Amino acid sequence: MPDVVGPRNTPTDQSPRKKGxxxxxxxxxxxxxxxxxxYHATSVDEVADRLGCTKGRIYHYYASKIDLFFDVHREGMKKLFEAIEPAMKTTGDGLTVLHAMLMAHAKAMLEHHTFENVVAQGVQIHRFDATTEDQRQTMKLLIDSRDRFEGFFKDQIAAAIADKTLRDMDVSVTAKVLLGxxxxxxxxYRARPDETVAEREELARKMVEPLIDGLRRN
Amino acid sequence: MPDVVGPRNTPTDQSPRKKGxxxxxxxxxxxxxxxxxxYHATSVDEVADRLGCTKGRIYHYYASKIDLFFDVHREGMKKLFEAIEPAMKTTGDGLTVLHAMLMAHAKAMLEHHTFENVVAQGVQIHRFDATTEDQRQTMKLLIDSRDRFEGFFKDQIAAAIADKTLRDMDVSVTAKVLLGxxxxxxxxYRARPDETVAEREELARKMVEPLIDGLRRN
DNA sequence: GTCTATATGGTGATAGAC
DNA sequence: GTCTATCACCATATAGAC
Structure with a gap:
């Protein structure tokens, strides 16, 4: 990975050699x-314009605008799962692993904020936007994946309470508060064009630290 | 306030006696x-339908859809400011006041989640949606009010660091993390129809507690 | 595989009757 | 103050040329 990242953060691989x-x-x-x-304010024409083509190209690859949205959402979730996977495999007490997961998640949210913004929009895109049975099925899978992701954090919070490295607290609410x-x-957050990976990591640290240690001094 | 609150949480006063x-x-x-x-997926027709009237009525009171949005946003911000005002006036060390502000904010977010959801949408409704000069001016004022609100929390965090009831931490990032x-x-969060005020207060407490005390035991 | 042209439907907004 | 009727526009999606 290059040391300096642009505003189009970590796009999916576009090198013309790769298929797709x-x-x-x-x-x-x-x-x-x-x-x-x-999503709703964006027209397919606008996406095409900024690609320097017409929507004919987009509709050659996607049957509908919502299907395109689904692919963006899917990609966003993939990035989230991949980011926390190494942290989940680390050994250590419950809180140490949770801390690592939160740091990985914070970094991923910053690095892929373009995609993760779209994932958040997925919360209020529902049955009304998905017309075919196929689309409703796809939507259900994406919602499931969001729940599964939150589940990983809930499980780890429960584990950390069990091994007494965490205070006793409401598992579900705490997970939502931390992730939120x-x-x-x-x-x-918007990436500065000249932002370095180190700077972004420092920002992630500033975000996670108050959550782990709390606000109270002592 | 009644003990049991419905899903239409604390609407602005609609009693037919009051003007407006x-x-x-x-x-x-x-x-x-x-x-x-x-906002973008909602049609003026739909709002009118659910009011049991036609959009003629709405356009009698509002020149455009975006002006209606602005009023919802304004109302949402008003509720937020009013909620933390008493907490800001309490006496106590820096952390105590901050804690009170966070609890008040959490309760307000739950109580008025309908309006606050719309306020959050305001972040990505911009120059493109506001066409007239008047509308751009209004938008600027609403953005300013959001900044001013966050500023209250930043100031209080700084004060609490100064009186040493808070660890030393990045004021701006911490404010964004706590509010987020x-x-x-x-x-x-969606209000259950039979949810009591006490239940909602308990939920707010479960949200704020991990932020104040942190996750780490001891 | 990409373009142009177009069908089709919906949405914001207005005019004018009542 | 509210409704009906309608206009003008824009967006999704398709058909067919190249």
Whole structure:
């Protein structure tokens, strides 16, 4: 990975050698547009314009706008799962593993904020937008994957309470609060073009630290 | 306040005796629709339908859909400011006041989640949606009010660091993390029709406690 | 595989009757 | 103050040329 990352953070691989790069290119641009203006306010024409083509190309790869949205959402979830996987495999007491997971998640939210912004929009895109049975099925799978992701954190919180490295607290509410604290960054964080990986890691640390240690001194 | 609150949480006063109740009725329904489907996906026709009237009525009170959105947003911010005001006036060390502010904010986010969901949408509704100069001016004021609100928390965090009741931490990032932790509830919280005020207060406590004390035992 | 042209439907907003 | 009727526009999606 290069030391300096641009505003189009970690796009899916677009190198023309790889098969599927055309689709990846569309997904990346759709993610950017959906983040900037929101799914419903973004027209397929706009995505095409910014790709320097017409919507004919997009409709060659995607049957509908919502199917394109689904691919962006799927990609966003994939990045989230991949990010916390190494942390979940580390050995250590319950809190240490949870800390590692939170750090990995914070970094992923910053690095992929374009995609994760779109994932958050998925919460209020529902049955009304998915017309075919296939689309409703896909939507259900994406919702399931979001729940599964939160489940990993709930399980780890429960484990850490069990091994007494965590205070006793409401597992479900705490998971939502912790994830929300990091995920809210979709609203305020935008990558500076010249931002280094080290700077981003430092920001993630500043985000996670108050959650682990709390606010109270002593 | 009644002990049991319905799903239409604390609507603005609609009693037909008060002047402006027609507008308030429209604002409340718009907030509900915008929350459920999002601003852009909601049609003026839909708001009117659910009010049992036609959009002729709405356009009698509002020049455009975005102006209606602005009123919902304004109302949402008003509720937030009013909620933390008493907490800000309490006496006590820096952390005690901050704790009171966070509890008040958490309760307000739950109580008014319909309106606060719309406020969050305001982040990505921008110049493109505001066409007239008047609308751009209004938008600027709403953005300013969001910043001012966050500023209250930043100031209090700084004060608490100064009086040494808080660890030394990044004021700006910590403010965003704390507020985000509570505000993310717009995505997962929906009022149960039979939910009591006491239950909601208990939920707010479960949200704020891990932030104050941190996760680490000891 | 990509383009142009177009069908089709919905949405914001207005005019004018009542 | 509210309704009906309608206009103008824009967006999704398709058909067929190249």
């Amino acid at each position: 790069w055309r689709k990846a290119e569309i997904i990346d641009m759709a993610a950017l547009c959906f983040m900037e203006r929101g 604290a990091l995920q809210w960054s979709i609203f305020w | 109740w027609r507008k308030a009725e429209i604002i409340d329904m718009a907030a509900l629709c915008f929350m459920e489907r999002g 932790a509570l505000q993310w509830s717009i995505f997962w």
